[in-house]
Amino acid sequence: MKSFVMVLIIALGGYFHAFGQVQFVQRLEVNTQWEDDDYIILNKEDGVVGFRMVSEAGFSRDRKLEYFSSDRQLQMKALRQLPVKAFYNLLGFDLDDDWLYVLFQRGETYSGEKYMVSINLGTNEVVESTLNAILEMDMQEFFVLDGKAIFMGKTDYRPAIQVFNTANQHLTTIQGIYEKDLQIIQMRKAPEYNGFDVLMSRRDRFRNKHILLSSYDLEGNKLREVKIDQLADPDAEIGDGLLTHSYGYNQALIGPYSLRKKNVYQGLYFAQINEFGEYNSHLFTLRDFPNFYNYLPEKPRNRRLKSLAKAWEKGREPAISNTLATREVISQGGVYLIYNDHFVSSSRRYYPRDGMYINNFYRMSPMMGSWGNYYSPLWSNPYLRPGQVANDYKFLSAQMVLLEENGSVLWENSLSLDNQSRTNPGKFGELAFDGQNLYFMYLDEKELKLSHFRDGELLMENETFEIQLINEQERINETQERSLNLMWWYDNYYLLSGKQKIRYIQEDGKQGNRDVYFFTKIKVGD
Numbered sequence: 001m002k003s004f005v006m007v008l009i010i011a012l013g014g015y016f017h018a019f020g021q022v023q024f025v026q027r028l029e030v031n032t033q034w035e036d037d038d039y040i041i042l043n044k045e046d047g048v049v050g051f052r053m054v055s056e057a058g059f060s061r062d063r064k065l066e067y068f069s070s071d072r073q074l075q076m077k078a079l080r081q082l083p084v085k086a087f088y089n090l091l092g093f094d095l096d097d098d099w100l101y102v103l104f105q106r107g108e109t110y111s112g113e114k115y116m117v118s119i120n121l122g123t124n125e126v127v128e129s130t131l132n133a134i135l136e137m138d139m140q141e142f143f144v145l146d147g148k149a150i151f152m153g154k155t156d157y158r159p160a161i162q163v164f165n166t167a168n169q170h171l172t173t174i175q176g177i178y179e180k181d182l183q184i185i186q187m188r189k190a191p192e193y194n195g196f197d198v199l200m201s202r203r204d205r206f207r208n209k210h211i212l213l214s215s216y217d218l219e220g221n222k223l224r225e226v227k228i229d230q231l232a233d234p235d236a237e238i239g240d241g242l243l244t245h246s247y248g249y250n251q252a253l254i255g256p257y258s259l260r261k262k263n264v265y266q267g268l269y270f271a272q273i274n275e276f277g278e279y280n281s282h283l284f285t286l287r288d289f290p291n292f293y294n295y296l297p298e299k300p301r302n303r304r305l306k307s308l309a310k311a312w313e314k315g316r317e318p319a320i321s322n323t324l325a326t327r328e329v330i331s332q333g334g335v336y337l338i339y340n341d342h343f344v345s346s347s348r349r350y351y352p353r354d355g356m357y358i359n360n361f362y363r364m365s366p367m368m369g370s371w372g373n374y375y376s377p378l379w380s381n382p383y384l385r386p387g388q389v390a391n392d393y394k395f396l397s398a399q400m401v402l403l404e405e406n407g408s409v410l411w412e413n414s415l416s417l418d419n420q421s422r423t424n425p426g427k428f429g430e431l432a433f434d435g436q437n438l439y440f441m442y443l444d445e446k447e448l449k450l451s452h453f454r455d456g457e458l459l460m461e462n463e464t465f466e467i468q469l470i471n472e473q474e475r476i477n478e479t480q481e482r483s484l485n486l487m488w489w490y491d492n493y494y495l496l497s498g499k500q501k502i503r504y505i506q507e508d509g510k511q512g513n514r515d516v517y518f519f520t521k522i523k524v525g526d
Contacts, residue, residue: 021450021452021460021463021524021525021526022448022450022465022522022523022524023522023523023524024468024469024470024520024521024522025493025520025521025522025523026073026074026470026520026521027074027469027470027518027519027520027521028070028074028076028518028519028520029516029517029518029519030068030079030516030517030518031514031515031516031517032499032515032516032517033515034480034499034501034515036052036054036499036517037052037053037054038052038483038485038498038499038517039051039052039497039517040052040093041485041487041495041497041519042093042095042100043487043489043490043495044069044095046071046072047069047070047071047072048069048070048489048495048519049067049068049069049095049100049121050067050068050069050070050497050519051065051066051067051068051093051100051102052065052066052067053065053066053084053089053090054066054081062083062086063084064081064082064083064084065081065082065084065090065102065117066079066080066081067079067080067081067082067100067119067121068080069121070519072489072490072493072521073521074519074521077121080124082117082119082126084104085104085106085115087106087107088104088105088106088115089104089105089106089107089108090102090103090104091103091104091105091114091139091142092139092142093142094142094143094144096143096144096145096146096147098120098121098122099118099119099120099121099144100118100119100121101116101117101118101119101144101149102116102117102119103115103116103139103142104116104117105139110136110137110138110139110153111136113131113132114131114134115128115129115130115131116128116129116131116149116164116166117129118166127166129149129164129166129169131164133171134151134162134164134171135151135153135155135160135162135173136155137151137153137154137155137160138153138154138155139151139152139153140152140153140154140184141153141187143187143189143196144166145189145191145194145195145196145218146191146194146218147165147166147167148163148164148165148166148218149163149164149166150162150163150164150187150196151163151164152184152187155178157180158178158179158180158182159177159178159179159182159183159184159200160173160174160177160178161173161174161177161187161198162174163218163219163220172219172220173220174198174216174220175220175222176214176222177198177200179202181202181203182200182201182202183200183201183202184198184199184200185199185200185201185211185240185241186198186199186241186242186243187199188243190215190246192245192246192247193215193217193223193246193249194217194218195215195216195217195218195223196215196216196218197213197214197215197216197243197246198213198214198215198216199211199212199213199241199243199253200212200213200214201238207261208229208260209237209238210227210228210229211227211228211229211238211241211253212225212226212227212228213225213226213228213243213253213273214226215246215249224249224277225277226273226277226279228253228271228273228279228281231257231269231271231281231283232269232281232282232283233259233283235259235260236257236258236259236260236266236269236283237257237258237259237260238255238257238269239255239256239257239258239265240255240256240325240326241253241254241255241269241326242254242255242326242328242329244329244331244336245331248275249273249274249275250272250273250274250275251273252270252271252272252273252329252331252336253269253270253271253273253279254268254269254270254271254326254329254336254338255268255269255326256268256269256320256324256325256326256340257269257283258319259319262319264319264320264321265319265320265322265323265324266283266285266317266319266320267283267284267285267286267288267289267320268283268284268324268326268338268340268401269281269282269283269284270282270283270284270336270403270407272405282407284401284409285317286308286317286318286320287312287317288409288412289399289401289409289412290412291412291413291414292320292399292412292414293305293414294413294414294415294458295342295396295397295414295415295416295417296416320342322342322343322344322345322396323341323342323343323344323345323425324340324341324342324399325340325341325343325425326338326339326340327339327340327341327427327428328427328431330431330433332433332435333435334404334405335402335403335404335405335410335435336402336403336405337400337401337402337431337433337438338399338400338401338402338403339398339399339400339429339431339440340398340399340400340401341395341397341398341399341417341427341428342395342396342397342398342399342414343393343394343395343396343417343425343428344393344394344396345392345393345425346392346393346394392421392422392423393421393422393423393424393425394419394420394421395417395418395419395420395421395422395428396416396417396419397414397415397416397417398414398415398417398428398429398440398451399412399413399414400412400413400414400415400438400440400453400456402456410456411455411456412456413453413456413457413458415440415451415458415461415462416461416462418462420444428442429441429442430442430486430487430488430494431488432488432491432492432493432494432524434491434492436454436455437452437453437454437492437525438452438453438454439451439452439453439492439524439525440452440453441486441488441494441524442486443484443485443486444464445481446467446479446481446484447464447465447466447467448464448465448466448467448486448496448522449462449463449464449465450462450463450465450524451463452524452525467479467496467520469502470520471504473504473505474502474503474504475502475503475504476500476501476502476503477500477501477502477503477513478500478501479498479499479500479501480498480499480500481498483497483498483499483517484496484497484498485497485498489521492523492524492525493521493522493523493524494521494522494524495519495520495521495522496518496519496520496522497517497518497519497520498517498518499515499516499517499518500515500516500518501513501514501515502514502515502516
């Protein structure tokens with residue numbers, strides 16, 4: 001353990017700094033170096049887990065994996081380190097119950113040797129697994145369920161999925177996946193039936209797109225297959241999609257759709273799938289979303305609404321300009337809350353209709369760009385490989401839709417994202433939803449922006465809040481912007497983390513300074 005690493009926990013019982021609807025409740029600090037790697041933070045049912053790679057000293061090639069876990073009051077268990085093999089880089093990670101799984105790869109090429117470390121966060125037991133038998137693939141997804149590691153990637157430009165049993169080292173390759181024209185849209189862990197879902201697309205010889213949903217157990221056996229080849233409109237074509245949790249194989253698939261042979265977004269589809277593999281679908285256009293353009297100032301919004309009315313009078317259904325991406329679906333009490341980002345790409349080649357999709361890299365998309373010290377295909381922007389020129393993505397609005405199971409729209413609304421530019425197209429903000437109150441928070445450089453809906457009515461839009469300390473006797477000298485990361489944690493709590501330089505008064509009355517990696521629990525609402 002490096003001698004300079006020190007853990008400071010500031011958890012003042014019942015005390016918090018209140019600032020409007022944002023309350024800075026508790027804070028955890030780890031002394032750090034300004035140039036150290038950033039922590040990767042994972043949400044745990046009873047707290048959080050943080051880990052990063054650290055060097056012994058200077059430019060030493062001897063690196064270690066540093067990790068900790070904490071409860072929901074940010075009370076940390078001991079900070080620990082594990083040695084990492086020389087020349088190996090962090091490639092992927094997952095959390096399954098009390099086990100943290102970290103995947104390493106030798107070098108930067110996808111053909112490099114790989115191994116996996118399993119860490120029991122309760123007992124600190126460590127198990128190392130060699131992975132010499134897995135396919136040489138450009139890894140795009142990695143997760144673990146009940147001791148089975150699932151790898152998905154591309155080899156020879158074709159998708160492949162393998163399941164590795166950590167107990168007996170047995171490796172299974174999923175059949176029927178390795179096909180030239182097959183694209184994987186999403187993979188989803190399904191602990192409810194101890195398996196996983198794979199959402200795929202394929203075009204037939206007439207260039208018609210078909211969506212396939214296959215479910216597998218952890219032995220690689222196919223449990224069911226659903227073919228979604230016809231939406232409510234025969235000309236409609238699924239562009240992207242998010243699967244919800246499965247209840248007895250009943251689940252929903254939601255996302256944007258377009259019209260065949262047209263590279264524009266027409267609206268949203270909502271497909272309900274039952275346990276027999278049967279489905280019915282609903283389509284929603286701008287006619288169903290009268291508040292879609294609420295993010296615009298009054299005059300431009302009125303002009304847009306008049307233009308829509310004229311088009312409808314002529315029997316036309318206008319398309320949605322620019323890109324619409326479904327980021328999150330919350331299934332709660334028989335309703336579905338849908339969060340979409342509406343943005344513009346500076347590249348005309350951005351629309352990846354039959355390749356990498358807008359919510360690229362599946363569950364990893366919210367993390368793209370959050371940890372700039374790392375390069376991994378598992379959480380990097382696929383449109384920005386090393387050596388390429390960065391695209392800009394201008395975010396226009398965030399749209400919220402609340403649907404009933406029968407396809408009725410309970411409410412819908414949108415808020416402005418102030419045309420903010422980012423270099424990756426990943427998920428913009430983080431949601432907290434209790435059925436009535438919906439909070440939407442995001443980072444704007446070194447400030448927090450918060451919006452609040454209640455039953456669909458926008459009560460507060462992009463209110464700015466400065467990052468605050470818990471101890472009012474201390475001051476922030478500097479915050480490292482690129483290290484900041486914001487995530488929804490649980491209920492109406494968020495977790496903000498990053499590096500800061502803190503100024504404080506020492507016991508001898510002199511001024512002291514410390515560089516810390518902080519983790520702050522934030523409460524929104526009353």
